[in-house]
Amino acid sequence: MTGPYLIAGNWKMNGLNSSLAVLEETARSCEHLNEEVDVVVFPPATLLAVSSILLKDTRVQLGGQDCSSEVSGAFTGEISASMLKDAGAKFVILGHSERRQRHAESDDLVRRKAIQAVQEGLKAVICIGEIAQEKADGKTLAAVSDQILYSVPRTSAVDQIVIAYEPKWAIGTGVTPTLDEIAVVHKHIRVELLAHWGESGRGIRILYGGSVKPSNATEILAISEVGGLLVGGASLDAKQFSAICEHGRSVRAAA
């Protein structure tokens, strides 16, 4: 797809005030990027507000790693979409496989969270992807279709929806699908988006995530329906993350 790549760094449950230097270095290294790449980092919620001051007037945008499906009220420990926005977030990750698995988040809950996020003007990065058993059973495409059907709200605000394809078995393992496998799944996701949204489904960005490193970023980004990357471990290292962003710039510039 055309338009800038979205290179996203999910810090997961990592990051203290002492880690803000990583953000500053990332912002410095991304200064030269222009319309080829959009960069967003998802630090823990505790660092959002201070990060937003730090990243003001830089190329690096911010996102939260989750939000509540509720607007406000007696939901101890939860963070609403409006709180994320208030702290400086423009994006939010929803339905990450770690939350689907460890916190038993259902497709329906993810969909309701995404509705809140979109209503607050955030871009919802909705994660989908098969688990190892589904892959072994040849059910990857069916799993992905179901997640699109049940966890992505049918909003007309397609520019606020981003899909991240992250096969669970590829996360943090150093193992990735083959380039052909990524291409097949991304193409399938596009077909599903077109089926549900019509032509406007073409504008929904589809990211790949799972063991992305500087060494494999270029070849993954070159796959036609890959609109960016969701990076975990490598985003904690400013040099690796900015190298991935730089690969995005080169691939786009060469296209």
Ligand SMILES: O=C(CO)COP(=O)(O)O
């Ligand atoms: O889960 C991920 C990003 O959301 C991917 O994590 P890794 O890049 O560490 O495999």
